[in-house]
Amino acid sequence: MITDMDxxxxxxxxxxxxxxxxxxxxxQIEALGAGPAIGDITIPGARIRxxxxxxxxxx
Numbered sequence: 001m002i003t004d005m006d007x008x009x010x011x012x013x014x015x016x017x018x019x020x021x022x023x024x025x026x027x028q029i030e031a032l033g034a035g036p037a038i039g040d041i042t043i044p045g046a047r048i049r050x051x052x053x054x055x056x057x058x059x
Contacts, residue, residue, distance in 0.1 A: 012045030019043045019057040027054035 022041070026048070041048040046057050 015044040016046050016057055019046055019048050023048050023055035023057055026050075030054070 019041075038050050040050065043057075046059055048055055049058050
């Protein structure tokens, strides 16, 4: 259990940064005609979601 709010925010920021990388990779994979076309992935503090123009990290 995370008790320090600064640690929680740090982890959420790190997860969001990695989520941005995942979203970019998923968009590139779809451009090749492979990979998921719908869905979302939950990460700490955000979600990676599929939109019409590719994958994005949202709150």
